[in-house]
Structure formats: structure tokens, C-alpha cells
Amino acid sequence: MNRLSSYKHTPARQMVSGLIKNSKNVLGPIVRLFLFTLVSSLAIVANSSAAEGKQVTLTGEMIDTWCYVSQIMGSSDVVVGTSHHVCAVWCAAGGIPVGLLDKETNKVYMILTFEGDDTSAANDKLLYLQSHELTVKGTAFELDGLSYLNIDEVVSDQGIVNLTHEKFGIVPGEARP
């Protein structure tokens, strides 16, 4: 989230506008400019402690982010879907970030909260949703190059639709029975 753009809608911004408006008749332009700069700077600093999110509706697969990014067990096409389901459950149970791979943009969102539960490492509920394709509503955040997602609501659960085992088998091999 661009902090400057989010600042446009904050109470601080409204306060700045109000001050400028009320000062028109009593202060000169230079003083008004100084006041605007000062209060705007303070408002930006105040807003920098917490990012503002963006409401989103996304559809995508719940994935094991470590194997997807590291490719330690094969290409990113292999470590999704049925071929990697067991490993995805292991990694979610072990506290590796679970991600939502957005179908439209291929962007990965790290899931931080799920329907009000703010356990983001080894959340039991997410174990049962690994590899599923979900449509969710929530709040997305950007922080230092990563995208994060608070899922407010699962709109629909399509189950597991990415049948990668048909092409790639089971990865890793120790996930076989």
C-alpha cells in the first residue's frame, strides 16, 4: 500500500484541509504553505506506524510458499496442486507462511489472518484448505516488497482443482504412503 495514497483518506488529511480552509481569511499565503507542509509531514509520520490495506476479492490456490519460491523440490508448477498436497499440509502445520496464489495476476499473498483468527503461523484451519481453490474477500497490504492478506470471508471453496499428480506424480517422494 502506498502510504501517501492511503493518507488521502485519513482523518489527518481532513484535519489539514480544515486548518487550511479556516486560515484563509487570517493568514497570508506563505504562512498557510508552511502550515500545510508542517501538518502534512506530521500526518505522514503518524501514518507510517501501520499500513492501510485495500479491500480485495481474490480467487486462487492456497499454496506452500516456501517450496513455491525456493523451488527446492522442483519448479513452481510442480509444487502446487495434488502432487504437492501432503507437503503443503506439512509446511502449513510447521508454520511456513501459507499463501494465496492469485489466479488472475499470479501474485502470492501471505495470509496473516483467517476469518477473524489472527494465528498466522500453523493455523489449524488453513491445514484443511491447503491446495484448495478459494474465492475470498479480505484486506491486502504491501510491505517492503511483499503482499499480505487478511482473509475476512471465504466466499466459495472449489476444493482441489489443480490435478498436478497426473503429470508430475507426488513431490517429494516421501509424501507417498
Next chain:
Amino acid sequence: MKRKYSVKLSGLAAVTSLVVLAAGCATAPGDIQKWSVTNAEARALTGTVVDVQCELSGNCPDACGAGKRQLAIKTEDQGVVLAAKNLNFYSGAADELSPFCGQVVEVNGLFTENRGIRFFQVQNVRTPGGQWQKGTRYLQAWSERSGKSPSVASKWYNNDDRVKDVLEKDGRLGLGQAADDEYFN
């Protein structure tokens, strides 16, 4: 053809696991292991251990969630770097870093940036100038949380009741037991 490719991939995964295991046995405290991670770069970071959710929303539980939150290293030059992995198999870094919540630490390990995502694998952690602690605390934490013997912790993923429940319910393919029976038998 499909079976041949599958066997080849399984073999590759097994070899990878062996290489990682072998590397894990041969390192001194503070050394960085080489894992076959795409775009991996051995790196050390100094910064404050932070809870990502706390950084984003101001929702900040004690001890950074005590293992239940995704944690990161907040550095001066690289911002908030998510610590996604530790040195054990299939486990994250929350248990490695939560004892250091809010403290400045030195960590080393593998940094990778791929598909627009940047991750850090915490291999060792210490307070500045202190003794290195290997990023394997997860096994002890799992044993304490699950009530299971430390002797089965190295393969915690095969002994975890939560995992067993999911796999019994949904099968190894996630498509139900009937699909598993047809595929694996």
C-alpha cells in the same frame, strides 16, 4: 511416460533431501548451510525481531505471538524481511525468533528472491556478540506443544496429530480416500 517422469522427480527430491541432510551434519555453529534454493544467497542480517501483523495493523500480542505469528527482521537498509523458514524440514521460523521478540538480533542463512517474493531462511540467530543458536528450536517447541517424545520430533510431520487428521480425512492427494486408493494401489 508419466510414471517415468514421476519416478525421476521422486529421485530428484530424495537426492535433494540427502544433500541437505549431509550438509546439516557437517556445519559448525554459525556456519551457513547450502541448500539447493533458487537464487539463494548466503546473507547475514542485523535488525529487530517483529511480528508482521503487528507492523501492519498494530495488533501486537505478547512475545510476538509466542510461535503463532509470522515474524520478520526489521532492518535499516532492507526494511521488513519475512523469515519464512528455519533449518528443520517443513517448518517455519516463528519458534526460532519469538524468544527474541522486540530485540535486535543477528541472523544468518539464505536469502532468496523469486517470482516477486523475497524470503529469508533463518539458519542461525544470536543477540549481537552472543553465542549462535541453530535454527532448529522448532523440534523442541513441537515436542512441547504436542506432548510427544523428542525422539520422534525429527520426523515430526509424520507424527503430528493435526497432519494425520487432515490426511485421513482428505487423503494424500486431497481428493478423498477413494482417489488415493485408485492412484497409490
